[in-house]
Amino acid sequence: MTEDELVGAIRERIAGVPAQRLLLGIGDDAAAWQPSRSNRSVITTDALVEGVHFTRDAMSAYDAGWRALASNLSDVAAMGARPVLATVALGFPPGTDPAWLLACYDGIAALAKDARCAIAGGDLTRAPAIVVSITIVGEVRASNLKRRDGARPGDIVAVTGSLGASRAGLRVALDRPDLAGEPELAGALAAYRTPQPRLREGRWFGASRHVRAMMDLSDGLSTDLARLCAASGVGATIDLVPVHDAARRVAARTGDDADAWALGGGEDFELLVAIEKRAFPHLSARFAARFGHSPIAVGRIAAGAGVRLANGVAIDPSGWDHLR
Amino acid sequence: MTEDELVGAIRERIAGVPAQRLLLGIGDDAAAWQPSRSNRSVITTDALVEGVHFTRDAMSAYDAGWRALASNLSDVAAMGARPVLATVALGFPPGTDPAWLLACYDGIAALAKDARCAIAGGDLTRAPAIVVSITIVGEVRASNLKRRDGARPGDIVAVTGSLGASRAGLRVALDRPDLAGEPELAGALAAYRTPQPRLREGRWFGASRHVRAMMDLSDGLSTDLARLCAASGVGATIDLVPVHDAARRVAARTGDDADAWALGGGEDFELLVAIEKRAFPHLSARFAARFGHSPIAVGRIAAGAGVRLANGVAIDPSGWDHLR
Numbered sequence: 305m306t307e308d309e310l311v312g313a314i315r316e317r318i319a320g321v322p323a324q325r326l327l328l329g330i331g332d333d334a335a336a337w338q339p340s341r342s343n344r345s346v347i348t349t350d351a352l353v354e355g356v357h358f359t360r361d362a363m364s365a366y367d368a369g370w371r372a373l374a375s376n377l378s379d380v381a382a383m384g385a386r387p388v389l390a391t392v393a394l395g396f397p398p399g400t401d402p403a404w405l406l407a408c409y410d411g412i413a414a415l416a417k418d419a420r421c422a423i424a425g426g427d428l429t430r431a432p433a434i435v436v437s438i439t440i441v442g443e444v445r446a447s448n449l450k451r452r453d454g455a456r457p458g459d460i461v462a463v464t465g466s467l468g469a470s471r472a473g474l475r476v477a478l479d480r481p482d483l484a485g486e487p488e489l490a491g492a493l494a495a496y497r498t499p500q501p502r503l504r505e506g507r508w509f510g511a512s513r514h515v516r517a518m519m520d521l522s523d524g525l526s527t528d529l530a531r532l533c534a535a536s537g538v539g540a541t542i543d544l545v546p547v548h549d550a551a552r553r554v555a556a557r558t559g560d561d562a563d564a565w566a567l568g569g570g571e572d573f574e575l576l577v578a579i580e581k582r583a584f585p586h587l588s589a590r591f592a593a594r595f596g597h598s599p600i601a602v603g604r605i606a607a608g609a610g611v612r613l614a615n616g617v618a619i620d621p622s623g624w625d626h627l628r
Numbered sequence: 629m630t631e632d633e634l635v636g637a638i639r640e641r642i643a644g645v646p647a648q649r650l651l652l653g654i655g656d657d658a659a660a661w662q663p664s665r666s667n668r669s670v671i672t673t674d675a676l677v678e679g680v681h682f683t684r685d686a687m688s689a690y691d692a693g694w695r696a697l698a699s700n701l702s703d704v705a706a707m708g709a710r711p712v713l714a715t716v717a718l719g720f721p722p723g724t725d726p727a728w729l730l731a732c733y734d735g736i737a738a739l740a741k742d743a744r745c746a747i748a749g750g751d752l753t754r755a756p757a758i759v760v761s762i763t764i765v766g767e768v769r770a771s772n773l774k775r776r777d778g779a780r781p782g783d784i785v786a787v788t789g790s791l792g793a794s795r796a797g798l799r800v801a802l803d804r805p806d807l808a809g810e811p812e813l814a815g816a817l818a819a820y821r822t823p824q825p826r827l828r829e830g831r832w833f834g835a836s837r838h839v840r841a842m843m844d845l846s847d848g849l850s851t852d853l854a855r856l857c858a859a860s861g862v863g864a865t866i867d868l869v870p871v872h873d874a875a876r877r878v879a880a881r882t883g884d885d886a887d888a889w890a891l892g893g894g895e896d897f898e899l900l901v902a903i904e905k906r907a908f909p910h911l912s913a914r915f916a917a918r919f920g921h922s923p924i925a926v927g928r929i930a931a932g933a934g935v936r937l938a939n940g941v942a943i944d945p946s947g948w949d950h951l952r
Contacts, residue, residue, distance in 0.1 A: 327668060327773075328670075328773075328775060331776075331859065332707070332775050332776050332777075332843070332859075333672060333702075333703040333704075333706040333707055333776070333843050333844055334670040334671055334672035334703050334704060334706070334707045334709070334766070335670065335671050335672070336668050336669065336670045336671075336707070336768075336773055337668065337669055337671075338668055338669070339663035339669050341665045344651060344660050344661065344662055345660065345661055345662070345663050345669075346652075346658040346659065346660045347658055347659050347660075347661075347713065347715055347748055347749065347763075347765065348657060348658035348659070348715070348749060349715040349716070349717045349749060349750065349751050349761070349763060350717070350751050351717040351719055351751055351753050351755075351759070351761060353719055353753055353754065353755045353756075353759075354756075355756060356719075356753060356754045356755060357753075378657075379657040379658050380657075380658060382657035382658070383656070383657055383658045383660070385658070389671065391671055391672070391673040391763050392673070393673045393674070393675040393761045393763075395675055395677055395680075395759060424671055425671065425672060425673060426673065427673050427674050427675055427761075429675050429677055429680060429681075430677065430680045431675075431677045431680060431757070431759060432677075432678075432679060432756045432757045433755070433756045433757075435675070435677075435719060435755060435759050435761070437673070437675060437717045437751075437759070437761035439671075439673060439715055439717075439763035441671065441765065442658070444660075449651075449652075449660055451652060451656050452655075452656050452657070453656075519656075519657050520657055535655065535656075
């Protein structure tokens, strides 16, 4: 398959993705669009690398594509923004089956369609391993843009869902393929393979002036809360680590510690928010009315620095290091 | 060096890059900016991969960074746009010298400063080889946006400079390090290592309604003109292949064919334009008054399809295939 043929096949795969925002799509030197005149724009980039973030044994091409887009969409959600368009730079080794690449684009396209995020352009290149580098542009009303640095002592720290399922799914996918077919563990595998970025929740929180800081949980509650605290110049106490049922079920079979997965596992892509304390009960009720479940209060912002568990144990501030 | 330390050092390296357009820069889930209310936005992405586009033997870290940004800026120039901001996703193998990575960022920062392009954010990840994936957002007045598909029979095909120097520089860098120190070949090496994206020329052409189509020369005149023709539904004849003096000097030493480099060598990052025939003399004179040299007429757009040389020889339409 030549490059031009592959580009043509990719364009077919993404034909169903909404592209109304594009004035000019794939095929020119750049894509063009008209930014909303009343909003601010946000941009984020994130790469998914074979052998680092996934292996072809443990993750299908479709799931790799989905996952690569999901991690970027999650960052857009964490700003309170909606996605507008994405670019995809795809590197792959000589001899890669074109079917793998097209299935990867199917995964990107499926989530892009859900998220109403146009695919604006891309780049295909040879590379020593599969690398999916995605950049997303989003938009948000200036008053709804949420940052990491607004948390204040006394705020409630909450998350949009229980944690650890993605890490549990990774454990099954990597080490226990014998368990992969068990229906009761399917939720963990889905959390790992096709995570759902919290775009609606992010926009909802963005619209509330009582939400003082927001970020997404990509590296684990302990690490990410430490980052939010560092950005805000505050500390925090974690009172509760909400463990996903699917993580508990996997851990019961593998002998792992589901609480550790929930605290440090990463890639849950739930949102982490600091909410003004007196507003929390009402905000929580409204959130539940909108989304069918409450945000989960996991702790409190405190004066000072550093994150501690309720038992007083300090969390290692070094956290997850992508380069280790 | 930990990830946080590396991020801190990178932020120091890009501190001199203009960031006035950013409302929120590196360090949050996404960067934020206010798009111009009167312009359209463009976006393009391009990856530079070790072992594919460069080797650490033949190209310094600084030059690799410069080159990665240059290829993206050239795409922005080809739309008639000005750059606003860039994101940089950098993958590298465990054990990579942090000094290499910082020097790469120095190269990115130097060109970003020249081009007044903010560095809005990035991603650091392990990878099996160095991968620099850059995405640039630019802006352009709606009436100045140039596409590939507007060429019409009779138009003059012109380029912003003579060709082949980058390919000649690659030849020296890869195969003839013994020649690398020769002053008369320095121009070829510079064309390969630190190409100058034609941003001013692109904006100037963008402002002329007589420029009917524009793209940048990244894969060689023959291949890229064939793409412009295919997009426009026309053919073309190449009457003249302007060979860069530096390419001739290298070829004289290495026994290569400088004309072939100029026709098919790629990565010259000059602009390729189709200009209304009757407007060409006046436009050319005004261009020369502005930039100190004339655009070089290389051929004519014709009815039909395909690109031919003046001697009638058809150019292989398959062109450069990044995946071969």
